[in-house]
Amino acid sequence: MDSYAIIGAVSILGACLCMGIGSIGSALGEGHAAATALQAMAQQPDEASRIRSTMFVSLAMIETTALYALLIAFLALYANPFWNYAISQ
Amino acid sequence: MNVDFSRWLDIPVTDKKIGLDNYDSIHLFSWDNIYINVTIFNSWIVMALIVLISWLITRHLTCGKEVSKAQTLIETMVLWLQKEANETSGSKTNQYLGMAMGLFCFILVSNLLTFIPWFRPPTASLSTTMALAGVVFLAIPYFSIKNAGIKGYLKKFIDPIPLMLPMNIFSEFFSIFAMGLRLFGNMLSGVMFASILSAFVPIVAPLTMQTLGLLTGSIQAYIFALLAVVYSSAVKEEIEPENLT
Numbered sequence: 001m002d003s004y005a006i007i008g009a010v011s012i013l014g015a016c017l018c019m020g021i022g023s024i025g026s027a028l029g030e031g032h033a034a035a036t037a038l039q040a041m042a043q044q045p046d047e048a049s050r051i052r053s054t055m056f057v058s059l060a061m062i063e064t065t066a067l068y069a070l071l072i073a074f075l076a077l078y079a080n081p082f083w084n085y086a087i088s089q
Numbered sequence: 090m091n092v093d094f095s096r097w098l099d100i101p102v103t104d105k106k107i108g109l110d111n112y113d114s115i116h117l118f119s120w121d122n123i124y125i126n127v128t129i130f131n132s133w134i135v136m137a138l139i140v141l142i143s144w145l146i147t148r149h150l151t152c153g154k155e156v157s158k159a160q161t162l163i164e165t166m167v168l169w170l171q172k173e174a175n176e177t178s179g180s181k182t183n184q185y186l187g188m189a190m191g192l193f194c195f196i197l198v199s200n201l202l203t204f205i206p207w208f209r210p211p212t213a214s215l216s217t218t219m220a221l222a223g224v225v226f227l228a229i230p231y232f233s234i235k236n237a238g239i240k241g242y243l244k245k246f247i248d249p250i251p252l253m254l255p256m257n258i259f260s261e262f263f264s265i266f267a268m269g270l271r272l273f274g275n276m277l278s279g280v281m282f283a284s285i286l287s288a289f290v291p292i293v294a295p296l297t298m299q300t301l302g303l304l305t306g307s308i309q310a311y312i313f314a315l316l317a318v319v320y321s322s323a324v325k326e327e328i329e330p331e332n333l334t
Contacts, residue, residue: 053173057319060312064267067274074277 003086011080015073022069029062091119113214132211135199170314177315178322184235185318188228192221193314200276200306203283204299210306213276215269222269225317229261233324245324268316275309 037055041048094117118125146159156164167186170193174185199210211217233242246257279302287295 050176053177053315056308056312057315060271060309060316064271067271070274070278071270 007080007082007086011076011083015076018069018073018076022072023066026062026066026069030059033058033062093117093119113216127209128211128214128217131209132199132217135195135202135211138202139194139198173315174318177318179325180236180322184232185321188224188321189314189318192224192317193310196221196272196310196313197307200310201303203276203280203302203306210276210280212272212309213280215273218269218273218276221272221313222265225268225320226265228317228321229323232321236322237324237326241326242324264320268313268320272309272313275305279305 033055037051040051044051113126113128115127116124117127117130143163146157146163149157150160151157167190170190171183171186174189175181175183178185196212199212202208203210212221230242233245246254246261248257279298283295283298283302286298
């Protein structure tokens with residue numbers, strides 16, 4: 001196996017693992033946050049609008065970790081410096 | 090001056106060089122060393138659209154019982170965002186409304202324009218989102234110093250103990266960086282997913298993802314504007330203890 005094949009295979013495998021493992025924590029956290037917010041909204045319907053806006057902000061915060069994983073996956077697939085170096089050789 | 094519009098409507102998947110910098114590497118106009126790429130041109134379209142719509146609606150403002158539908162729309166948007174910004178920041182003076190409305194309108198229009206096939210939203214490029222985050226980065230010291238004075242602003246960095254100074258400076262930069270990256274990641278994943286899907290199933294399947302993208306885009310615009318208000322209003326005027334009750 002030459003270096004092209006190794007770099008390509010490891011990049012794709014790394015991107016898939018990065019997305020798969022990286023999104024687990026974010027998904028669990030978002031589900032927990034949404035469930036708790038729904039519970040709070042059911043108990044206090046008067047405060048629903050404020051709870052909803054806070055929930056959106058915190059969901060966006062939690063989502064950031066999954067987006068970092070997505071960025072790393074995109075880097076590994078499309079802007080891989082090692083792959084570009086191997087191509088230029 | 091060279092003008093080359095042949096690649097304006099390229100599907101990102103069909104050309105071989107698909108990548109993070111793909112949006113910025115297609116030049117529409119070029120002078121000697123100045124290049125105008127697709128991102129800049131599309132953000133000009135978005136800005137022109139916002140200005141045109143606002144000008145058309147605010148031309149005939151009326152008050153009373155006869156109010157046009159467009160004016161009602163704009164009034165609803167402004168009042169809603171005003172309520173959100175004032176509730177979030179805890180201020181009553183509408184000082185964050187201009188920044189929040191500007192960010193919200195630009196991001197919302199550029200995200201909603203994805204329903205035009207092959208329009209590349211400018212927010213799906215890292216340069217645009219980082220520029221928008223840079224606006225917030227400059228707005229934070231502006232509003233903080235305006236509200237709490239320069240002493241109150243600098244006090245934020247040694248809060249709660251001076252040992253936390255590097256952490257606070259780091260978190261200041263990183264929260265802004267994360268803000269730009271969040272918008273970029275959401276929009277780019279939507280665009281990439283729709284275009285990859287349209288390479289396999291070109292007829293109906295991309296439509297569902299585009300529809301989901303409209304929802305995601307609206308929520309992202311709301312979140313970006315709200316986070317800008319949250320970060321700018323982190324430092325407030327200190328309330329005297331006797332005025333608390």
